[in-house]
Amino acid sequence: MSRIYELTAAELPDKVRSQEVSAEEHLHSILERIDRVDEKIHAYVTIAREEAITRAREIDKKARRGKKLGPLAGVVVAVKDNICTKGIRTTCSSRMLENFVPPYDATVIERLKASDAIIIGKTNMDEFAMGSTTETSYFGATRNPWNPDKVPGGSSGGSAAAVIAEEATVALGSDTGGSIRCPASYCSDVGLKPTYGLVSRYGLISYANSLEQIGPITRTVRDCALLLSVISGHDSRDSTSVKIPREDYLKYLISDVKGLRIGLPREFFGEGVEEDAKEPVLEAVGKLEEFGASRREVSIPAMKYALPAYYIIAMSEASSNLARYDGLRYGYRDKNDEGNFDEVFSRNRRIGFGAEVRRRIILGTYALSAGYFEQYYLKALKIRTLIRRDFERVFKDVDVIIGPTMPLLPFNIGERIDDPLKLYMCDILTVPANLTGYPALSVPSGFRKGLPVGMQIIGKPFDEGTLLRVAYTFEQNTKYHEYRPPL
């Protein structure tokens, strides 16, 4: 077994339990892989080598003593660097938090640890999750493992790249406007944004709190279901986490879509969406039809306003959520303390935050300021209602909505970064699920010009089971999930 780093999260725990493979040798195999390939990709900001080895030894000890091991025994997890990990620095890929070491674990991290997973490190991201390319990181861009000249997508680009490059078994990302699904699509991973409220946000460093969710990024649909089963469920420390019974999502992994009604929104296949992004998805829908699903065209007229409404809401919430960074209790504090309170804070925030973060905070402040509040912020919240109504209407007649995850193939690093508006346009197909809170999953659905294309499946609230079943059916009848980048 020379390539044990290839094992999936579903395969590994039994081997660790039976001591066929030790958690430590598996971990070392991944650490060696990181040493070999991460130079080319730059998926990680921090590698928690020592902590991970200690954990692996504890798990092996439990296995030797015949103690009960959790459902993720030995599974190596990469964590996006905006999710707090006790004792491991959590930077949000920002100079502001370059040296921030959280004194507590996020709820999802507690749950991973309780299920005997190993946190291997923290992955690169767009600064404070504001971006779709992972280029705005203070620590430099992550590269697409399929082609190092291309962006890996973002903002969870490090997590998605690490998983497909087999520098981790699975990863956690966060999705505010597509930040899990976009890099999953661009790197050929499975990425799920759960229904708003399904996964606790306690310990997730906030960007736009009414939109974001933590979710899994994996190589297979089974691993996605497994990871979701561990991290989901009510948490009293997040008042927006929903009280519903915990589920074992593995039970939805049935290769069967007979009678499934698929809606194809006109707006997901219209102007501004490249042929290369559409074709593989339409072929995939054809495949699902072969297995008994039916399709119909549907329409979400309010989608036309989704992107500006999303950005206005996200920036407004960001301006409030990021007001806490004053450099006083934690975060960047400049040596120069000249001037009064306001001057010192404004200086810390200029140096600590990158350009895109400052742009969004200032624009959000503008949208919330007297005279513009109604025109921008309140109007955007009304459009959010219109989109919700469209979704509710469409889902009366269909079980899932399917479309491309991204409107274009992965593009070159540096190609769009100087034009914020052009970058924002990339999120057009992913933001509706955040505005409505509906769950959405991206699954590998083919390649064009040697680059991956993801199919996006959107479902009814808390119907992650159906998303997983549809994705699983497609995956089991195709080979795309078996392809790996040439590294």
Added chain:
Amino acid sequence: MSGSRRIPVEEIRHIAELAHIELTKEEEIIFTEQFNRILEYFSMIDEADTENVPLTYHVLDLVNVYRKDEVHESMKGDEPLRNASKKEGRFFKSPRIV
């Protein structure tokens, strides 16, 4: 609509001050240009008919989530000060106020 009105650099400077973000002279010019383009794009929402449409602040219909008023474990000793770059004794050291 006023949404497509051009915002002068002075206004950007003022908003940046409200947001507690210092801008360099160069940035003021670049940001003003970018903001005008972005806001012009945003102003397309003006045309949407939202008469009598309620606001969606939040997708969940949650109101007043309470918990029992019980004491939980909290950080001990100097733990809360660990990430502060300037401190004195057991206090955060702030810049002068005025």
